[in-house]
Amino acid sequence: MNQEEKRIQEQRKAARKTAVILAVIAVGFFSWAVYIVVKHAT
Amino acid sequence: MSHDITHDGVADHHDHDHKPKGFVKRWLMTTNHKDIGTLYLIFAFAMFILGGAMAMIIRLELFQPGLQFVEPDFFNQMTTMHALIMVFGAVMPAFVGLANWMIPMMIGAPDMALPRMNNWSFWILPFAFALLSSTLFMEGGAPAGGWTMYPPLVLQGGHNVAYLVFAVHLMGISSIMGAINVIATIMNMRAPNVGYLNMPLFVWTWLITAFLLIAVMPVLAGAVTMLLTDRYFDTSFFNAAGGGDPVLFQHIFWFFGHPEVYIMILPAFGVVSEIIPTFARKPLFGYVSMVYATAAIAFLSFIVWAHHMFSVGMPLGAELYFMYATMMIAVPTGVKIFNWVATMWKGSMTFETPMLFSLAFVILFTIGGFSGVMMALAPVDLQYHDTYFIVAHFHYVLVTGAVFAIIAGVYYWIPKWSGHMYNERLGKIHFWWSTISVNVLFFPQHFLGLAGMPRRIPDYSTQFAEFNMWSSIGGFAFGLAQVFFIYIVWKTVRGGEKATGQVWEGAKGLEWTVPSPAPHHTFEDFGPVDLDKMAHGKTH
Amino acid sequence: MKKAQMKFMMLISGLLAATMASAEYGLNLRKGVTEYSEAAYGMHTFTLWICIVIGVIVFGAMIVSIFAHRKSKGVKAEQFSHSLKAEVVWTIIPILILVVIAIPATKALIKMENPTTDDGKPMKMDMTIKVTGYQWKWRYDYLDEGFGFLSTLAKESNLARQKGSGIDPSTVENYLLDVDKPLVLPANTNIRFLLTADDVIHAWWVPDFGWKRDAIPGYVNEAWTNIKTPGTYRGQCAELCGKDHGFMPIVVEVLSKEDYATWVAEQKGEQAEEAVLVETEWNKENLMARGEEVYNAQCAVCHQATGAGMPPAFPALAGSELVNGPAADQINLILNGKPGTAMQAFGNLLSETDIAAAITYTRNSFGNTAGDIVQPAEVKSMKQ
Numbered sequence: 001m002n003q004e005e006k007r008i009q010e011q012r013k014a015a016r017k018t019a020v021i022l023a024v025i026a027v028g029f030f031s032w033a034v035y036i037v038v039k040h041a042t
Numbered sequence: 043m044s045h046d047i048t049h050d051g052v053a054d055h056h057d058h059d060h061k062p063k064g065f066v067k068r069w070l071m072t073t074n075h076k077d078i079g080t081l082y083l084i085f086a087f088a089m090f091i092l093g094g095a096m097a098m099i100i101r102l103e104l105f106q107p108g109l110q111f112v113e114p115d116f117f118n119q120m121t122t123m124h125a126l127i128m129v130f131g132a133v134m135p136a137f138v139g140l141a142n143w144m145i146p147m148m149i150g151a152p153d154m155a156l157p158r159m160n161n162w163s164f165w166i167l168p169f170a171f172a173l174l175s176s177t178l179f180m181e182g183g184a185p186a187g188g189w190t191m192y193p194p195l196v197l198q199g200g201h202n203v204a205y206l207v208f209a210v211h212l213m214g215i216s217s218i219m220g221a222i223n224v225i226a227t228i229m230n231m232r233a234p235n236v237g238y239l240n241m242p243l244f245v246w247t248w249l250i251t252a253f254l255l256i257a258v259m260p261v262l263a264g265a266v267t268m269l270l271t272d273r274y275f276d277t278s279f280f281n282a283a284g285g286g287d288p289v290l291f292q293h294i295f296w297f298f299g300h301p302e303v304y305i306m307i308l309p310a311f312g313v314v315s316e317i318i319p320t321f322a323r324k325p326l327f328g329y330v331s332m333v334y335a336t337a338a339i340a341f342l343s344f345i346v347w348a349h350h351m352f353s354v355g356m357p358l359g360a361e362l363y364f365m366y367a368t369m370m371i372a373v374p375t376g377v378k379i380f381n382w383v384a385t386m387w388k389g390s391m392t393f394e395t396p397m398l399f400s401l402a403f404v405i406l407f408t409i410g411g412f413s414g415v416m417m418a419l420a421p422v423d424l425q426y427h428d429t430y431f432i433v434a435h436f437h438y439v440l441v442t443g444a445v446f447a448i449i450a451g452v453y454y455w456i457p458k459w460s461g462h463m464y465n466e467r468l469g470k471i472h473f474w475w476s477t478i479s480v481n482v483l484f485f486p487q488h489f490l491g492l493a494g495m496p497r498r499i500p501d502y503s504t505q506f507a508e509f510n511m512w513s514s515i516g517g518f519a520f521g522l523a524q525v526f527f528i529y530i531v532w533k534t535v536r537g538g539e540k541a542t543g544q545v546w547e548g549a550k551g552l553e554w555t556v557p558s559p560a561p562h563h564t565f566e567d568f569g570p571v572d573l574d575k576m577a578h579g580k581t582h
Numbered sequence: 583m584k585k586a587q588m589k590f591m592m593l594i595s596g597l598l599a600a601t602m603a604s605a606e607y608g609l610n611l612r613k614g615v616t617e618y619s620e621a622a623y624g625m626h627t628f629t630l631w632i633c634i635v636i637g638v639i640v641f642g643a644m645i646v647s648i649f650a651h652r653k654s655k656g657v658k659a660e661q662f663s664h665s666l667k668a669e670v671v672w673t674i675i676p677i678l679i680l681v682v683i684a685i686p687a688t689k690a691l692i693k694m695e696n697p698t699t700d701d702g703k704p705m706k707m708d709m710t711i712k713v714t715g716y717q718w719k720w721r722y723d724y725l726d727e728g729f730g731f732l733s734t735l736a737k738e739s740n741l742a743r744q745k746g747s748g749i750d751p752s753t754v755e756n757y758l759l760d761v762d763k764p765l766v767l768p769a770n771t772n773i774r775f776l777l778t779a780d781d782v783i784h785a786w787w788v789p790d791f792g793w794k795r796d797a798i799p800g801y802v803n804e805a806w807t808n809i810k811t812p813g814t815y816r817g818q819c820a821e822l823c824g825k826d827h828g829f830m831p832i833v834v835e836v837l838s839k840e841d842y843a844t845w846v847a848e849q850k851g852e853q854a855e856e857a858v859l860v861e862t863e864w865n866k867e868n869l870m871a872r873g874e875e876v877y878n879a880q881c882a883v884c885h886q887a888t889g890a891g892m893p894p895a896f897p898a899l900a901g902s903e904l905v906n907g908p909a910a911d912q913i914n915l916i917l918n919g920k921p922g923t924a925m926q927a928f929g930n931l932l933s934e935t936d937i938a939a940a941i942t943y944t945r946n947s948f949g950n951t952a953g954d955i956v957q958p959a960e961v962k963s964m965k966q
Contacts, residue, residue, distance in 0.1 A: 007234075008152075008568055015155030015230040022222045026260045033264030033294055037279050041286050107757065109745040115825040115895075182894050188822045194799060195782040195824060198924060200894060282800020283921070288783060289798060323653070325663035353785055353820075354796045355777075355803035358695040362688060369680045373673060380672040383640060386647040390659035393652075401648070405641055412633035419629065419683065421690035422622045424793035425611060428785060428820040489609040494789040496820045499828030501743055503759045504752050548659075 061562045073157035074562060075142045081164050082139030089131030094521050096124040101517035104510050109501050117500035118186035125189035130213045131171050136448045137309040138220045141248050147553040147564055148242045150233025150571040155226035163219040170212035177202040190295060193280040193288050197273050207270040214259040221255035224248055235570040240578055242551055246333050247312030250340045254301045262298040265291060289354050296347035304343045307439060308336055310447030311378060314400045317454050318382055321397035322389030323548035328381040329578050335374035342371050352423045361420045368418035379408055395469030399450035402477050403443060410438030431491025437484045456534055457541035461559030464534040472530060475523040482516030550577040612789050615811050619792025621690040629683055697806055707774040715784030715797035717924050718826035721931060722765045727846055729853050732931060734879055735829050736760035743829060759816040764833035768842035769812045777803040780926060782824060788817035788832055796821055812836045826883055860934045860958040869955055873943025876936045884924060889948030900948035909956050912941055913964050934961040
């Protein structure tokens with residue numbers, strides 16, 4: 001594995017990590033919206 | 043010498059392009075950002091025509107007072123579907139298409155960060171819109187409660203409610219995945235020597251837009267999920283009789299909805315910020331302040347939602363707050379407009395079609411911005427609200443704003459995509475035809491609104507007849523102009539004058555360092571790029 | 583290119599001219615007949631002019647640039663790309679302009695939401711009107727007087743607006759802006775409105791009063807007005823509320839205080855007559871005649887004049903099991919409505935006589951053969 005390919009691998013790994021964090025944030029916003037309404041309704 | 047590395051690296055690949063063979067492998071299973079970008083753009087265009095056809099039905103019925111062509115309920119289905127299709131099917135996917143094509147090439151990345159997810163985000167969309175459009179053929183018809191989906195009205199929609207909700211879920215998932223991909227790409231895939239403040243403004247605006255998407259699409263998903271349970275599982279989240287609150291839906295919806303309108307306009311700012319410097323042959327004025335202004339607009343978009351609801355009866359304090367916060371948006375938006383004008387100032391301008399559309403964008407978007415400031419004033423908004431004045435306002439910012447920017451972007455980059463120059467004469471005809479007709483279409487709607495015509499009505503008092511007729515004539519002409527646009531694009535893709543790699547004399551940016559058409563794979567070596575080729579490479 | 587520029591210039595100047603002309607030829611916002619509507623009009627005009635001035639400056643600079651700084655004139659592009667001073671200037675100036683606009687806006691909003699008299703005391707309201715939105719009509723209750731009525735689209739407009747009616751709307755007076763029974767209000771009186779809705783969200787809007795306010799089920803919204811000049815003022819529902827959203831106008835007849843008092847007395851007289859009619863035994867002929875009128879005004883909008891309905895949303899009455907079944911079930915449905923559908927609870931909307939008449943009419947029309955008649959007294963007993 002040469003230097004370049006190694007860097008690409010690392011970059012892809014970092015990108016996946018970013019994606020997972022963002023997905024968690026998205027789920028968080030979804031839950032927050034539902035929470036607000038449920039709290040208000042009861 | 044890094045410039046040569048990039049260029050040669052690309053040239054090597056040019057001859058054996060590695061394009062997958064066969065329709066299924068090339069398009070259905072593609073993970074290539076350029077092919078996916080093309081798919082997004084074609085899909086967006088198809089939806090633009092479908093949503094446009096609905097607009098034609100609306101304008102046809104409104105051509106004269108009295109009901110001539112459709113029943114009121116079908117009219118409401120048309121206004122609802124027109125909005126949903128244009129917002130989620132045309133404008134948003136078109137910008138995602140531009141992002142897919144251009145962002146990797148603009149930052150020196152070989153592809154999007156998550157290519158397989160990229161394929162998935164696109165291929166969800168046809169299913170989402172098939173689901174939504176199928177309601178047109180159901181008993182009881184399509185959703186007719188407005189794209190805002192306010193309960194309790196939307197819940198009267200029979201079983202199209204379920205289709206609507208699931209379609210919105212799918213669109214949401216698609217957008218969120220697309221946005222995640224954009225952020226992951228921009229944060230991780232830039233060529234090693236490209237810093238954040240080297241990035242073209244289009245990339246910046248998309249980065250900020252993607253964050254908005256991730257924040258608000260889930261909120262919309264949550265809201266419509268609760269609509270679904272209210273409809274089918276006897277919950278009462280938004281049902282006053284069961285202890286719920288119909289106004290809360292509006293708060294949640296507009297917490298999504300206001301950032302949503304910036305989702306549709308920030309990338310447009312980006313496109314125009316690329317085009318104006320190219321044809322003024324002068325660097326973008328105030329690059330850093332443009333970035334800050336974009337971020338400021340995005341931030342403000344989260345805290346102004348209730349200006350869509352001045353008439354629901356909020357406490358005085360809330361109304362004052364939302365009025366002040368909304369007025370503040372004029373400041374960063376103004377900064378952008380002044381910067382564009384300063385970019386043109388003392389440049390050496392030429393007026394190819396992309397530039398013409400961009401100049402029209404600056405003027406007509408500003409007119410939309412003016413009516414926006416007027417409506418920010420809560421006491422007067424109690425007059426403007428839900429009239430044709432707002433219809434005129436948001437069509438100025440979305441049609442002569444977002445759509446004009448998309449068209450400008452297509453003319454600007456299509457030589458890079460197809461390898462052919464479009465026909466400049468036809469492009470200019472398209473521009474003048476569109477610009478004149480779109481103003482005949484939407485400008486009189488200001489007057490209609492001020493004179494008291496409510497929006498979303500299939501028939502109107504005879505005093506509104508004249509302007510409605512003008513508006514309809516403009517509408518038909520504008521619709522026809524876009525059919526002409528299909529012809530121009532088709533002709534360009536099929537053949538025409540060969541484009542050079544540079545395409546535009548004054549263009550700066552990495553996308554212009556690769557040949558036209560852009561090879562299937564670009565910047566594969568992942569090495570440093572020549573910052574001198576980037577518009578914001580040296581200073582800052 | 584020269585031609586293209588000319589067109590561009592003409593377009594821009596045309597847009598501006600059109601904006602300004604609107605102020606003179608009555609295409610502008612209405613000044614209206616209340617202090618509030620005049621304040622809104624003033625603010626609208628003020629802001630419009632500010633926008634026009636800014637537009638002239640910004641578009642002017644653009645146009646100068648478009649003409650002067652072009653390659654075809656051999657201009658070489660300068661390469662300046664930033665100026666902190668310029669950025670600060672065009673951040674601060676808009677903020678100042680916004681502050682100038684915000685001050686009168688704040689004052690007007692406070693006046694609307696927290697009305698006070700000149701000496702700062704809360705304003706005393708002289709009377710209260712409760713406005714209730716229904717699909718697709720308004721109900722007005724005079725809370726101080728103890729009576730109320732429905733207000734629906736006038737018959738002439740309703741006939742003309744049917745698809746393929748063959749009636750030219752321009753031959754109908756006040757097409758779509760006329761009702762069978764207008765809201766009547768006194769001039770120069772502080773009137774409080776309480777707004778709510780029974781089914782979906784509506785919005786009550788008379789442009790001449792200067793505001794609209796949503797009528798929301800489960801909410802009671804407040805607004806107020808004081809109308810300076812007697813006259814007839816027209817408006818419309820301003821929140822999408824279903825298929826006939828465009829067909830539920832608002833008409834307000836404003837009378838002098840004396841005329842208003844006479845009108846109130848008349849209404850009370852009629853109300854007393856109605857009370858007698860409920861106790862009267864009706865014959866079929868009279869019930870059918872009144873029923874047809876009520877049906878066409880209240881029911882035909884959904885169930886159609888032919889009783890064919892518009893399934894699935896609005897079921898047919900012709901051949902309906904309910905209509906041809908026991909009368910008690912039908913009375914029950916009319917009184918209480920069907921939750922989750924557009925079928926309203928008419929118990930508090932119409933008089934017992936009207937309900938009895940409409941039911942009798944449906945049971946003996948459209949080929950329905952129930953044959954029986956329903957007396958107002960029966961409806962009254964089921965209501966209790």
